[in-house]
Amino acid sequence: MNYYSTKNKDLRKSFREAVIEGLPSDNGLFMPERIPQLPQDYFKNIQDKSIREIAFDVLKPFVEEDLKDDQLKNIIQKTFSFDFPLQKIKHNNYALELFHGPSYAFKDVGATFLALCLEEFYKDEQEKCTILVATSGDTGGAVAAAFSKVENIEVVILYPSGKVSELQEKQLTTFDENVKALEIEGDFDDCQQLVKQAFLDSDLRKKLNISSANSINVARFLPQMVYYFAPFIKFGNAPLTIAVPSGNYGNLTAGLIAQKMGLPVKQFVAGANRNDVVPRFLNSGNYEPKATIQTISNAMDVGNPSNFQRMIDLFSEEEIREKVKGYAFSDETTLEIMKKVFTKNNYLLDPHGAVGYLALMEFMKSSEGKGIVLETAHPCKFMDVVQKVTDKDILPDSAQSLIQKEKKSVKMKVDYEGFKEFLVG
Numbered sequence: 001m002n003y004y005s006t007k008n009k010d011l012r013k014s015f016r017e018a019v020i021e022g023l024p025s026d027n028g029l030f031m032p033e034r035i036p037q038l039p040q041d042y043f044k045n046i047q048d049k050s051i052r053e054i055a056f057d058v059l060k061p062f063v064e065e066d067l068k069d070d071q072l073k074n075i076i077q078k079t080f081s082f083d084f085p086l087q088k089i090k091h092n093n094y095a096l097e098l099f100h101g102p103s104y105a106f107k108d109v110g111a112t113f114l115a116l117c118l119e120e121f122y123k124d125e126q127e128k129c130t131i132l133v134a135t136s137g138d139t140g141g142a143v144a145a146a147f148s149k150v151e152n153i154e155v156v157i158l159y160p161s162g163k164v165s166e167l168q169e170k171q172l173t174t175f176d177e178n179v180k181a182l183e184i185e186g187d188f189d190d191c192q193q194l195v196k197q198a199f200l201d202s203d204l205r206k207k208l209n210i211s212s213a214n215s216i217n218v219a220r221f222l223p224q225m226v227y228y229f230a231p232f233i234k235f236g237n238a239p240l241t242i243a244v245p246s247g248n249y250g251n252l253t254a255g256l257i258a259q260k261m262g263l264p265v266k267q268f269v270a271g272a273n274r275n276d277v278v279p280r281f282l283n284s285g286n287y288e289p290k291a292t293i294q295t296i297s298n299a300m301d302v303g304n305p306s307n308f309q310r311m312i313d314l315f316s317e318e319e320i321r322e323k324v325k326g327y328a329f330s331d332e333t334t335l336e337i338m339k340k341v342f343t344k345n346n347y348l349l350d351p352h353g354a355v356g357y358l359a360l361m362e363f364m365k366s367s368e369g370k371g372i373v374l375e376t377a378h379p380c381k382f383m384d385v386v387q388k389v390t391d392k393d394i395l396p397d398s399a400q401s402l403i404q405k406e407k408k409s410v411k412m413k414v415d416y417e418g419f420k421e422f423l424v425g
């Protein structure tokens, strides 16, 4: 499988090249040149398959020229090392919990897969690689955990100062020497812009091998297709509505590709906070990025989502508006539903899952069947919000010890030259 740039379909790279480069030099995003189709009867016996078997079937066609079956199986075994339990919230509505990995967020799947691919690809290289990652809260922690102690790879994490939760910040700033944190005096879009500018800087790229660990990297983004299959292991070949709390839209786009491969998702529903550029597009047809607004679902505070480029590359505007329904909610409504679901259904949503659940409920007003919301982070990551819902101690022991650790970060203004100086020294 080759990968083209969304800005230039003639540019072709292998999986290995696309992963190592992270981002094409034309400011587009890499896309697989075709979407493989699963056999028609694949879902007949899906209940007999394990998530790792599914991961192998789904991912193999995207990587087979660069990873042998044994290598891929080994990477999958380490990546899919935790469960994705399905918890009933009420009636036909369930939460698919994606947060049982090392950093308590769904990003652990993509970050681990990417780290293991790069470790494999850099094994025989003499040179080192620097991973640049912009985070609004969760990607950074998952990437730090996945890349910590990986040889020949350095990680630089850019995060918006004062706009991530206490636990998220500790997950970014307490790792070993190969993981460095830059506290940017701006918002997530500023962090993402600095990273994208670095990829367009040919002088920097001559001096440093850089790659990305955001969902812009295909090896971060493609494995996110796999957990969409988990509810079908439980419910068989039933049409399901899946609600995705969304910010940079990598998760939803991975779901759309899984559907294109044959996954019988009946309807996708995107839940956004006040950063509602995509729901507005879905309702009006106008795509108008806006400055980021700070909310209690901070990891979704993205004003100009990267993966929108991929969505419009995959589908026409009409198709997207048909496949995805989008809704946006305020912090007040989000907190209200967290309280309601905790009191009435004894289920504690995190603020991101809560936005997804609100979107699911909105869509289900006029639809039937089973609905699944992706619970993308453990509520313990957002204690300041959760404390308004319950005083229960929900902090796992491993998180408790992290909170005690000392934060190590470098503060920096939104200044590309300063950032470049930091990178090349």
Ligand SMILES: Cc1ncc(COP(=O)(O)O)c(C=O)c1O
Residues within 6 Å of the ligand: 105, 106, 137, 138, 139, 215, 245, 246, 247, 248, 249, 250, 251, 252, 299, 300, 352, 353, 376, 377
């Ligand atoms: C907890 C949580 N939920 C949802 C999202 C949104 O996912 P995406 O950026 O893939 O839309 C993020 C961040 O990306 C997140 O950390």
Ligand SMILES: N[C@@H](CCOP(=O)(O)O)C(=O)O
Residues within 6 Å of the ligand: 134, 135, 136, 137, 138, 139, 140, 213, 214, 215, 216, 247, 248, 250, 251, 299, 300, 301, 306
């Ligand atoms: N919500 C993300 C923002 C970056 O998203 P990514 O999936 O493109 O890495 C975060 O938590 O950092």
